Amino acid sequence: MRTQLRRAAHAWGRLAAGDPGLVRTTTALRAVAGIALTLAVSSFMDLPAAFLVAGCFAPFTVALAVGDSPARDQVFVVGAAVPLVSAVLIAGGALAPFRVAAEAAFVLLIFWAVYVRRYGPRGQALGIFAFMAYFLTQFLDVRLSQLPGLYAAVGVGFAAEALVGFGLLRVTPARTLRRLWSAFDVHLEHVVLGATAVVRAGRDGTRRTRSLEHRIARLHRSALMIADLLGRGCAADSVRQGIVRADVAAQRLAVLAVRSAPALTGTTRDRASSALLDVRHAIGELTRAADELRSAADAPSYRRRAGDQWFGADAPSYRGPRTTGAAHRLRRVATRQAVQAAAAAAIAVVIGELSSSAHWYWAVLTAWVVFVNTESSGEVLVQGFQRLLGTVLGVACGLSIAVVAGGDLPLALSVSLVCVLGIFRTPPNAYWAVTFFITCMIAMAFVLLGTFSAELLALRVRETALGVLCGVLAGALVLPTTVRRAGGERLIEVLRALRRTRTLGGDAPLDAHELDRALEDLRGALRPLTHPLNPRRARARHLLALLESCAYHARSLAAVSAVAQPGEAGCEVRAVERIRANLDQAIRLLEAGEWPAISCHDDRRTLARLAADRRWRGDRTTRELFHVDRLDQATAELARSLTGGLRVMT
DSSP states (O other), X not given: OHHXXXXXXXXXXXXXXXXXXXXXXXXXXXXXXXXXXXXXXHHHXXXXXXXXXXXXXXXXXXXXXXXXXXXXXXXXXXXXXHHHHHHHHHHHHHHTTOHHHHHHXXXXXXXXXXXXXXXXXXXXXXXXXXXXXXXXXXXXXXXXXXXXXXXXXXXXXXXXXXXXXXXXXXXXXXXXXXXXXXXXXXXXXHHHHHHHHHHXXXXXXXXXXXXXXXXXXXXXXXXXXXXXXXOOSHHHHHHHHHXXXXXXXXXXXXXXXXXXXXXXXXXXXXXXXXXXXXXXXXXXXXXXXXXXXXXXXXXXXXXXXXXXXXXXXXXXXXXXXXXXXXXXXXXXXXHHHHHHHHHHHHHXXXXXXXXXXXXXXXXXXXXXXXXXTOOSHHHHHHHHHHHHHHHHHHHHHHHHHHHXXXXXXHHHHHHHHHHXXXXXXXXXXXXXXXXXXXHHHHHHHHHHHTOOOXXXXXXXXXXXXXXXXXXXXXXXXXSOOOHHHHHHHHHHHHHHHHHHSGGGTXXXXXXXXXXXXXXXXXXXXXXXXXXXXXXXXXXXXXXXXXXXXXXXXXXHHHHHOSSSSOOOOHHHHHHHHHHHHHHHHHHHHHHTTEEOOOOOSOOOOHHHHHHTSXXXXXXXXXXXXXXXXXXXXXXXXXXXXXXXXXXXXX
């Protein structure tokens, strides 16, 4: 019994660590429960198979569009989606007999669905609803005479989704916050265990070092999610500071473990003892930081209640731009991508018609999807490749499942629900896996509709490839934005956030939350340059390692500094002034359109790079001096890379 409990606790810990706050898991369960309830009610109403598929539209699209958005955003989006979906279904049914008009309306709808992203997450969600509703009319070949039954099925879906999402599986901010704290504790434990494994492995710990880096990255992400969810106020800011101290202590433990591992094998006993003592001190520091964080989070001033809500827990998480510049960029990107997506859809309509006059909408679907959550032509290319890869794998798997299922409708429905769970449970950076589950689900939909055939799935692959081609061409030829240009804008935000940190004389909060968020956005923008298939990925990875080193030292300064400015030592003041000058110079050059010519002579990852620094000894002031010195060196390297061997962004 105890063994089973330990295994269950271990499995729960892994689930909480892989999905902080159980956000994706909750969204997946909400979608599965909503669809299952819809199917049950629709079957009781004896609706045709086509309307069974239509009824699943609402739960699936709600989960796709709103996901883990704050509750008030979900209420607004679902409430606004009902009349919007009704109007789109009428338009799709009315235009169905007129092929050219229906296709032109689809292109115009895609332009609008992308354009409204300028209004933030709510606009993007409504755009998704409009697109999916029109796609549903094309997929089911809906006519006006079928609209009453279709409305009944979709209405059942919306009602089931409301019952599940706002009743049975309602998620409150306080509950999400508690789950995030649990995940944060699990990640802290994993970092300690990973550091111990690195120390024990000694010089042969390269694989364990990379595993430790992944654990540190997961800890950063969970810390960022908690900081996003917290409100504002003295109590919440105190908790943020505690999160940063625990985060920094965990990363310092990882750095010392990697640095100490070689010293514990093949060196003198004194060096080995000193290295082991450093690791033990780091574990003690992490333990104290974690205890202080728990005390701050459990303090009455933080857990002050207003009804059932925790202080600060009811604030919306980060969903959009925080500055005027970021808001302007969002509007510009949405407008540009609306033109690109409409152009890609128009081309996809023409080519799709030539390929299959009955299923041209598959190419249009892909041409639209490749622009979701992308900004540059490189991101469109990567997302298109993953879309095609997932479709091919999904077709192969769907064929196998369909052969086994045959005409067994309950089995097909069960497989569909498993696919829905996989769609929403899969991490967003594994888009090919999301597409794989979507394709398998569509194969089961064909089984339910009685139209399944290998030729139909092969046609889907062909139409998907055409849609990817149209999207890539539109991204590259219509108002193109390169990865370097988009990355340059994100890089400017990182440097500005670093410049505004309080330890460098700015007025940003002590927790450096804005810096971490900007760095996360930059990492996403540069994903095409760091992709394993990119032959020049070492340069982009080195740039990210350099910036992550800057962020580490900035966080460390924020954690150890008791006042707004660093110590009063003259050399430190001059170093801080140099750091500011380096950052100002880099920002000016990036604003002029230049890209850092980073050399790839140093291919070490962030943890190995930090561990290569000399060991420091001394009190808090000495530690501040150490971090300021390393920050001075890193920003100077970045400024030099922008000054010499410049390459203009296009």
